Amino acid sequence: MDPEVGRRYAEEVGVVLARMGTTPAFGKLLGWLLICDPPKQTTAQLCAAMGLSKASVSTGMRVLEQSGLVRRVPSPGRGHAYEMHPDAFARALDPTDKMRAFIDLMQRGIDLVGDAGAPEASRLRHTRDFYTFMVERTPALMEEFRRQARKDS
Amino acid sequence: MDPEVGRRYAEEVGVVLARMGTTPAFGKLLGWLLICDPPKQTTAQLCAAMGLSKASVSTGMRVLEQSGLVRRVPSPGRGHAYEMHPDAFARALDPTDKMRAFIDLMQRGIDLVGDAGAPEASRLRHTRDFYTFMVERTPALMEEFRRQARKDS
């Protein structure tokens, strides 16, 4: 595959991700890691491929790593390389943390209203219950996917 | 409930939402609609409550409406009022649209690689399959919540 085609694809992924709230650099880097060959890339390679500064790559990769999307692997030479985590996106869009934050927020609102059963609290209560349900169900769904994927391969 | 307490709560919700990528005004307005009394609010009330300009409220509410979180209801007097959609958050965090966007993106990447079965395409394939699975399962999960909520109430 022409590396220029890959570069362009990474930019596209970057645009989509950026519109969902990530920084442009974050999205580009992830897009490149999705399609690059070889899958393991050093900082220098990432800089060159995406035309970003060392600093941007450093910051971008730190966030990508903290998000659990990318992992560092020791490199044969000096330093290390980065690689997409095998089930990166399963973690990436796992909304569990966000949902927990909402549950807390809703509970706090209900406490402010005072009476949990009050009609004024119904919006808060309904929202809290919805997220609670989703948080409870998500792990099983993930597990089911993993089982199915294992069987398919 | 002291309106000042509600206002402060709305600000808190705003901060949490903003950290997830929304604009501050969007988050504040949603926070206020979550806890305000009465639940229906005119533009003027929203301006006063959150200290935002007419313009910000207009823009913020348009986005909130397009996201399916809030609906316009005809007001007794002139003009209209806004109200949280009953199951607002069920829609809000429904990641189906985002996931579809990812599926398309992954498929495009696979097409670029050429051979869908190639090892170079495995990252793209795995990601596509994961989101496809989730998109397929989400509706049933939502439905199950609705059924359970109906029974509880």
Added chain:
DNA sequence: TTGAACGTTCAAAATTTTCTAAACCTAGAC
């Protein structure tokens, strides 16, 4: 110990986003 490769951090610059005031519509009352 020195030098060089590699990576991180930081302050400032560039860019983008958000907000508002003001001009501008629109619908209904009179």
Added chain:
DNA sequence: GTCTAGGTTTAGAAAATTTTGAACGTTCAA
């Protein structure tokens, strides 16, 4: 028709974010 309340759009100001060059550590080879 004209006026007014209510709402939208827009252009520019204000604020926040992102990026980067440069300075600064580390680690390792020689």
